[in-house]
Amino acid sequence: MSKVPALNGLFETSLYVADPDRSARFYESLCGFSEVDRSDRLIALAVADRQLLLLFKKGASIKSPYPAHDGQGELHLAFAIPATDLAAWETRLREHGVAVVERRQWPRGGISLYFRDPDGHLIELATPGVWTVY
DSSP states (O other): OOOOOOOOOOOEEEEEESOHHHHHHHHHHHHOOEEEEEOSSEEEEEEETTEEEEEEETTTTSSSSSOOOOOOSOOEEEEEOOGGGHHHHHHHHHHTTOOEEEEEEOTTSOEEEEEEOTTOOEEEEEOTTSSTTO
């Protein structure tokens, strides 16, 4: 069996949204992400160095020149934050009128803040100590 070739991390992740412009404004305003590309089916936001959040219009990628994909329901993703910025994020969410639906202390010491985006996706801000690898 051959050796597993290298992976350089998670490059992009996708959410499927009703209104990509509305979702982009939400993430740009709340998180400071910046738009790096757009088309009739998606808006790509820069999250961090070499990391993208793709906001696909629901159903727009089912019949396109690309491999078909779409998503339904309330999806989940998490952003890593430094533990020292936890209080600042709690303040920022409050200032933007975003309700924290849960604040969880994990057995390894990490803390997660959960909130919903405009499409109901569950977004997590997680400090180190959530998983053995983080």
